[in-house]
Amino acid sequence: MHPRRSAQDVLLCDFCETAPLQSHCKLCHINLCVICVGKHLSDSSKDHNVVPFIKHIKSTSNYPKCPKHAEKHCEMFCEKCAIPVCSTCVTSGEHEGHKFSDVLKKISSKTESLQKDLEELETRIHPRYEEMASDVQTEKAELETKYGKLTTAADQQGELLHREITAIVNKRKSDIAEMKNKHLAALNKNTDEITNRITELRQIIQDLKKILDSNDVSLTSSYKSRNSEFRTLPSKVRVTLPSFSPQKINKDQLNEMFGSLPPLSINTEHGDTMKSAEAVSSPPVKPLLDEPRITATIDTGYGRYELRSVSCLSEDQVWTRGDNKTMMLLNLQSELLTSIKTKSGNTPRDIAVTRDGDLVYTDYHDKTVNLIKNKQIQTVITLQGWIPFRQGWRPLNVCCTAANNLLVTMESDDETQSKVVRYSGSKEKQSIQFDDQGRPLYSSGYYKYLSENRNLDICVADCDARAVVVVNQSGKLRFRYTGHPSNTKQPFDPVGITTDSQSHILTADNDRIHILDQDGQFLRYILCGLEDPSGLCVDIRDNLFVAEYRTAKVKKIQYL
Incomplete structure (x- = not known):
């Protein structure tokens, strides 16, 4: 049983802690008995709004229940502790010196922030990841064609040199194949990284929707946005495609004259950081031409x-x-x-x-x-x-x-x-x-x-x-x-x-x-x-x- 309740479960005045409460000061968030109302109102250093306790109970029906004090509603939000609190929590001394705000306004603001995060993830960030994944797949699909052109060029040059350069031709084709494999391996690694981030994004979106659907105050209050983390896009692999440079045939310098093939260049560019929706809303100014x-x-x-x-x-x-x-x-x-x-x-x-x-x-x-x-x-x-x-x-x-x-x-x-x-x-x-x-x-x-x-x-x-x-x-x-x-x-x-x-x-x-x-x-x-x-x-x-x-x-x- 609550220590401040009698056997009949009567709620007591927060001021004197002995008489049954009858009123509530909405501005000071304190419950008062008949005698203590006058004392409370005598404090002219602050404003007061004393209402019957029954009316106050009805007005707090939309506020969440306090997890520490079952008979109380959380009407305030502790900015320092980032949790909803009731009047008893406030007067307990645990939150002394902390700044408070209205909990419904805070939850409304938090919910609006969640909605904005969800919208940005669904409409801007997630589509960019999908676009990047599609670009890598397209590049992979074009590998055979691009490297096939290199192979054909090597074959044409090899036919001119006949038997003398057969070994060199095979060596160059082997180099091309190895480069292609390295290129493909780099793109596959890039694809895996992007795919993993997309999977994580989808999970975050699903979790956010569950929070919004559940109306759970604890989950909403404890939510921490990760959108800034995902605005920095994954690294994008940039591979410089080698070119084949045939030379005039000289038997004394066959190996050099056949044509050089530089090593495959695979560089990883750091992913761009997407601008927030607010930043994107203001495009650079482009003046009108005098003569279109x-x-x-x-x-x-x-x-x-x-x-x-x-x-x-x-x-x-x-x-x-x-x-x-x-x-x-x-x-x-x-x-x-x-x-x-x-x-x-x-x-x-x-x-x-x-x-x-x-x-x-x-x-x-x-x-x-x-x-x-x-x-x-x-x-x-x-x-x-x-x-x-x-x-x-x-x-x-x-x-x-x-x-x-x-x-x-x-x-x-x-x-x-x-x-x-x-x-x-x-x-x-x-x-x-x-x-x-x-x-x-x-x-x-x-x-x-x-x-x-x-x-x-x-x-x-x-x-x-x-x-x-x-x-x-x-x-x-x-x-x-x-x-x-x-x-x-x-x-x-x-x-x-x-x-x-x-x-x-x-x-x-x-x-x-x-x-x-x-x-x-x-x-x-x-x-x-x-x-x-x-x-x-x-x-x-x-x-x-x-x-x-x-x-x-x-x-x-x-x-x-």
Whole structure:
């Protein structure tokens, strides 16, 4: 039995420790009897807030139980000891001179920190490790080809020297094979290191999710972040591939003249330390060029007035789609690298490239959004057809977000409504259709190009409304841009839209492109003699790619 309780289990005053308690001072965290309330309030050196003890008990129902004093709730958090404590713990002298804070605020702050750690691990750190592992696997896959070229060069030189240099040829091939094995061994070791770190990362992510799901105060309080440890990426093996240098044949110096093969150079570079999410949020400033310039032109092979969309796979490769069922991957030399036909045989409504480099396309007539991975088409979203008393929807344009979600503009089956829907995989996460007053954000038209800005705003080029409509991440309207005020000759017809690392918004309009800042202020036009620009995209170096509807060409433009 508790030493301060009687046989009837009566709680006693913390002040006199003899009379039953009836009140509680919320500011001093002390229980008081009727007599001691007056004494406590007479101390005018501090503020007091005395309430009936029953009311205090009800108000503390959300606080965790004290592990040392079963009848108490932990209303405070000891900053020095990093543990929740009750009023008895505080007055016991064990925490004398320590600083205290509200435990619920502390746990809330700690939980928020856990959420941020989990998000960084899942969305930034873990994907980089996976990317590194993939790069090493790719390098391993190319070993046979690269070293095969060296072997072929050695064979060709050996055939010229016939029997006199057979022994030397074999020696050089043996050296190459040994180098390849060392190269492969180094990459295998690097792979094992990265794989082990990935396994550890996955375990940490799993443990964090368990902590968050359990609501266990002890586990949450004792959690210590290891994110800084994993921001320093594993060491990356850099191997300098040797080159074969054939020489003119001289029998007196056969060994030297055959060609040298330097030893394999295997160096381990220390892994880069990833910047925290906060540091990454501020990219280096890139001023606008006074005169933007076209740096490349791609002939897509589509006919005039057929090219509709372009999406960057890399700095020198772009996906295109036109008014037929075939989507084409082209390089800057206008060479066709890959072509994919839609699964349904319909013309794709729009295309986008995911953060993993896969192609996504929408099928307006089939009511689907499809993912192309390794040339295999997988339907990830299927919209329902018309149901009595319920509106059906069709997908229009699509973009991939920084969090690897999909944003899709949609039109209702009766062509009277439009909205933007966010998907995580095939699961709908958010629908954006109306403003705070319940008015439609978007017109009912067919053309709704969209892009996510760096600040996570959702930017829609609503051609039928003659406006760029920008909402924040939660779907709240930020602004509408309806064209430069000085232009009264031509109507504003925004068709394509994209954003860059500076949070600029770029939208195509007639034969020019408007550049806006993230708050909708007009900055500059890009002209460059463009002819009906429609689809737009920006690569990782902020080069702009423009799909010209009239000429069926894609133009690469430097404007920063």
